[in-house]
Amino acid sequence: MKINSLFYEEFKEDILKCTLCPHQCILYPNKTGICRVRQNIKGEMYSLNYNDVTSIALDPMEKKPLFHFHPGEKILSLGTWGCNLKCPFCQNYEIAQLKPPYQKKIYPNAIPSLMENYDVQGVAYTYSEPIVWYEFVLDSSREVKYANPDNYNVLVTNGFINEKPLRLMLQYIDAMNIDLKVYSDKNYVKILKGGLEPVKRTIKIAYEEGIHTEVTTLVVPKVNDNLDELEEEFSWLANISKDIPLHLSRYFPAFEYNEPPTDINFLEKAYELAKKYLNFVYLGNILSSAHEDTYCPDCGTLLIQRKGYDIKIENLNENGECKNCGRKICIV
Numbered sequence: 611m612k613i614n615s616l617f618y619e620e621f622k623e624d625i626l627k628c629t630l631c632p633h634q635c636i637l638y639p640n641k642t643g644i645c646r647v648r649q650n651i652k653g654e655m656y657s658l659n660y661n662d663v664t665s666i667a668l669d670p671m672e673k674k675p676l677f678h679f680h681p682g683e684k685i686l687s688l689g690t691w692g693c694n695l696k697c698p699f700c701q702n703y704e705i706a707q708l709k710p711p712y713q714k715k716i717y718p719n720a721i722p723s724l725m726e727n728y729d730v731q732g733v734a735y736t737y738s739e740p741i742v743w744y745e746f747v748l749d750s751s752r753e754v755k756y757a758n759p760d761n762y763n764v765l766v767t768n769g770f771i772n773e774k775p776l777r778l779m780l781q782y783i784d785a786m787n788i789d790l791k792v793y794s795d796k797n798y799v800k801i802l803k804g805g806l807e808p809v810k811r812t813i814k815i816a817y818e819e820g821i822h823t824e825v826t827t828l829v830v831p832k833v834n835d836n837l838d839e840l841e842e843e844f845s846w847l848a849n850i851s852k853d854i855p856l857h858l859s860r861y862f863p864a865f866e867y868n869e870p871p872t873d874i875n876f877l878e879k880a881y882e883l884a885k886k887y888l889n890f891v892y893l894g895n896i897l898s899s900a901h902e903d904t905y906c907p908d909c910g911t912l913l914i915q916r917k918g919y920d921i922k923i924e925n926l927n928e929n930g931e932c933k934n935c936g937r938k939i940c941i942v
């Protein structure tokens with residue numbers, strides 16, 4: 611189903627400018643933007659993927675990954691097709707960079723009853739890029755909140771969005787995991803076809819607006835496996851808050867990128883470096899569950915033990931404080 615886009619303006623007669631993300635694509639009649647899901651049809655901009663659901667699953671919250679938001683709960687996860695970045699190592703390229711032949715048609719007003727069927731309180735917009743699914747995510751997240759204000763919405767996103775649409779969407783969003791893919795504007799532009807500053811702005815705004823914010827960096831050989839550059843990222847993040855959880859994930863070959871998987875020793879070094887700046891750092895996509903547990907940054911008490919998706923919450927009181935020293939832990 612096509613639906614009118616919310617963010618565009620006329621550029622010249624019959625030519626439109628999309629203002630949803632920093633690409634600001636100029637669309638001639640019938641053309642689609644870089645994301646392939648917004649099209650100029652007779653002088654109006656349409657979202658082409660409005661109620662196209664390519665993936666639907668009940669996932670552990672930790673799979674998003676969100677380690678400090680409703681730990682151990684399950685969340686209804688929905689994805690569509692399309693993306694506004696072009697990462698050559700895309701781990702979900704079948705839906706992000708290609709259009710799968712079949713999509714389930716689901717309308718936003720059906721989401722609350724789907725949640726009831728799955729017996730969950732939250733929805734994650736994930737797998738492909740929710741920014742280019744904007745109108746659906748906005749409508750669905752509103753329905754989710756109207757059904758019950760205690761329900762929650764989660765975005766798993768690349769963060770490459772303009773400020774105005776971001777702020778409008780955030781009114782219904784409770785938590786975000788934002789990819790900070792490489793701490794170099796040059797490589798964001800050259801390799802990913804995006805830009806660093808808009809992603810940094812999204813992280814900052816999300817945190818300042820009180821959205822529970824976690825950040826993921828997929829460590830990719832020859833893209834961002836550079837400790838000096840990673841240290842700049844850690845330091846920048848710590849300046850916003852040392853308590854923002856950071857997930858350093860191991861890359862595996864996918865889509866158009868064939869470098870071998872990230873060296874575990876390098877990931878360990880990056881982990882140790884990140885810990886100098888940030889209180890909560892986790893390693894993901896590795897077989898061992900070392901570096902997945904949560905410890906109190908003040909007294910070192912084990913707070914949450916994770917073995918894969920087996921979660922044990924220990925030593926945290928009802929107010930989210932360490933039972934041993936009383937330190938407030940950023941866990942929702």
Ligand code: SF4
Nearest residue numbers: 628631634635643645
């Ligand atoms: S959302 Fe799509 S069409 Fe709009 S500016 Fe971004 S890439 Fe271009």
